[in-house]
Amino acid sequence: MQVYLPIAEVSINVFLLVGLGGAIGFLSGLFGVGGGFLMTPLLIFIGIPAPVAVASEANQIVASSVSGVIAHWRRGNVDFKMGGVLLAGGFVGSYLGVELFAWLRTVGQIDLVIRLSFVFFLGIIGTLMLVESSRAILRRRSGTVVRRKLHQHYWVHRLPLRMRFRKSKLYISAIPPFTIGALVGVLAAIMGVGGGFLMVPAMIYLLGMPTIVVVGTSLFQIIFVTANVTFLQSITTQTVDVVLALVLLAGAVVGAQFGSRAGQYLRGEQLRGLLALIVLAVVGKLVFDLVVTPEDLFSLGAPGSH
């Protein structure tokens, strides 16, 4: 059964979309990640125009983050003050990101920038995760225990504008979280991702936040940043396809439930290693597409549209 997507202006099999949503939803439930960083490239692979894939995926992430944050909120694992600072940065970043997106589209480089951003960020994250998880697996086998400090203080924490974040047990400058939030906002606008894959490690390793509040707090920020991206893309580029977002969502919601159940049977480092391999496979495909000589060197674009 085909469905005509009104903004993407292509007709796609509805079961393919629901299945894709379900598969990514399953992975995101399994690994506890947003899934946008996998969904956007896959949408591009199946022929959705890249700008529509990015903007509509941002819209879908609003929904998945809302359902994710509720569980963390009930357990009291959201640092609203830290979330607020991250969010302030996120608003600035996503505004700049959408402007940059619109400009890149008119000069015909948006596809390239979307793909390169994925290669760059997913490549780094995938490699780091693979190294870290294989070390953890080896360590578990040899039985050594490495002790770590609660958190370390770097010069970035001593910048001005210090604030107390009670829930995160931190007294640090507001500038680093603001900057992280802004960077994630830019990525949300350009890549159609929540940015959790970047924000979560940054919150743990750079800000030194306790792991337990990290996921809930990042989801809190992601809801508002992706909502802002949805809104700004709607008014500047008109690339948000609500039909696409809702169809994907239907699959993702169900997939995530199965994924989180399946996740209980696997160990943390094994999960991370598996996710790293999936991420690197997507990077491999993106790199392959960029490097291999295209079938046709020429492509079309009408000015001001996709």
Place this chain on the structure above:
Amino acid sequence: MRRGAFAPAFAVLLCLLAPSAGRAAQLAADLSRDTVAITTGFVGDNVIFFGAADGPGHIVIVVEGPPEDTIVRRKSRVSGIWINRHSVTFANAPSFYAVAASGPLDKIVSPRSAQKFRIGAENLELQPIQRVNARVSEGEASRFREALIRNQRRAGLFRPNVAKVVLPPEGVRLFRAEIFFPSNVPTGAYRVRFLLLQDGFVIQRFERRLLVSKAGLSARVFRFAHRESIWYGIVAIVLAVAAGWGASWAFSRK
């Protein structure tokens, strides 16, 4: 409903075909519908073009989508990866192009007529917009022009094959052709030209319009997104929040 559309049109045609000595050959034609409606379940659609000519000759039907300035970009390899480097913009290139003919084009149309009446994608008048600093040589331009046609053919928007115009052998010369409009067909007013040719030259022409427009839910969503984009953005967010909330509520009750 399709059949209903034929009856009145044929009545008109038959009047036209009444014996008429000393008049130039006449041509009249119509389409099986005025509008191609792109609905949510749209997977492409056939439109039937039909008509009658009271003189001998061949029939060619040319369908052109609304003209648009179209950018053709060429990738070059920059430090290992393929990047869009050069581009040429063609003014008013048709966004859709299809031809139907009652015989092989190279046999029934003279090269001059083909060029004059833009019969066959190769004969489209595609002029690059010259910019002050980026003058395009003729050789370059023709490579980009070929690329435009090739890309549009691959996308199915320049129909790759010449559709067949069916002409009965004798008697009243009624003709009929079917052209497929794929699911990615651009919206707008299409120009349909019916040409009657004798010895390779166009002796009669007849023009109709065909409207391709979104209809139903997809039309409403598209119009809403473009005309009231602020509200569209807000609705998109509200829908997403509601869906996320609903999902978490539904699954936490189990």
